[in-house]
Amino acid sequence: MTTVSIIGNGNMGTAIGGIVAAGGNAVEFVGRDASEPITGDLVVLAVPHTSLDEIVAARGAELAGKVVVDITNPLDFETFDSLVVPADGSRASELAKALPESRVLKAFNTNFAATLATKTVGDAQPTTVLVAGDDDLAKQALIDIVRAGGVNAVDAGSLARARELESVGFLQLTLAVQEKVGWNAGVALVA
C-alpha cells in the first residue's frame, strides 16, 4: 500500500483522493505550510498554479526524494486567452527546476474534477488520466494507483509532453467556459 499525500482539498484534491482510496491505497490531506509533515512518498499538489511557488517555498526541502504531481493549468485567469508559462515550456518543467531533488510528474490537468469523481467523461466514456514525466518508475507508480482506483491512466511521454498536456487543459477550459462542453465532460481519450 502506498500513501499518497494531497495538498489541497478542493474539487480536484477530493476527487483524486477518492480514486486513491478506492484502489486500496492510503490518502492523507496536508496543508500548504509545513505545520503538518508529509508522510507519503507520492505528493499531489492539488492547488491552482498560483499557489505552487508558496508550496515550493514552504515544503521544497521536504519534497526532496518524493514523487511530486503537478495538476495545474497555468492560465492567465484574467484573459483566459493564454498561458503564463514560456511558450516552449510548461508549469511542470518550471516546477521540476524549482524542485531538483523531486521526481515531478504532470497528471490530472486534462481531467475535470467531475470526470474523476464519476470515472466517466459525459455519460458513458471512461475517464483517462494522462501522465507525463521523465522518471519511468514514478510514472508507473502513479498510473498503477489510478488504475487500482478504477480509472484508466496512460503514459503520455516525457515531462516535455507536459507542454502539450497543458495545451489540452487550456483548450478544454476555454471550451467549458464557453459552454461548448460540460464541466462533467470535455476531452476523452479513446483507445
Next chain:
Amino acid sequence: MTTVSIIGNGNMGTAIGGIVAAGGNAVEFVGRDASEPITGDLVVLAVPHTSLDEIVAARGAELAGKVVVDITNPLDFETFDSLVVPADGSRASELAKALPESRVLKAFNTNFAATLATKTVGDAQPTTVLVAGDDDLAKQALIDIVRAGGVNAVDAGSLARARELESVGFLQLTLAVQEKVGWNAGVALVA
C-alpha cells in the same frame, strides 16, 4: 450548395471529401500545381505540412478571397518529439501570414482519417471536428458543411487556438505511434 475544393487525395482528403458530399455539397479534387483552376470558395489543403509552401507558391494568388483550411500537424517527422513551428505560433498562423488575402482556418488536424470516415472515435464515440479561425463567417460555413455531413463540429476559438489544436494533434500522434490509441480512435470531445 457550396463547392469545396480539396488539394490532396490521400486518406484525409478522401475522408473530408466524403463528409462534404454526404452533406449535399459539391467536392472537387484539384492538384497542387495551378494546372487546374480552383472553383470552390472553400479550399481544404489536405496535404502534409511540408507541402504547404509549394502550394502557396503555386496557388497563392488564386487562393486570395477564399477560405483556406489548414489540416496539418507540423511535426518534426524525424524525431517525433517536437513541432517545427515557433513555440508561440502555429502552422496555421504562418499560413495566414503567407496568404494575407485568404481567410485561414485550422480544422481536422485533431481527427484521424478513420474517425472522419466512420464518424466515430473508436467504436461508439461521435467524432467532433475542432475549428479555429479569426473569421466567424468562414468558420461557421465550415462547421455547417461538416455538420451537414453527419459529423459534429465545434468552434474552438480564434486562430490563436491553432497552437493548442496543433498540440492536441501532436500528442495524439505520439500516442498512436506508441500504440496507446488506435488510428481509428484517439482524442474525442464529449459535450
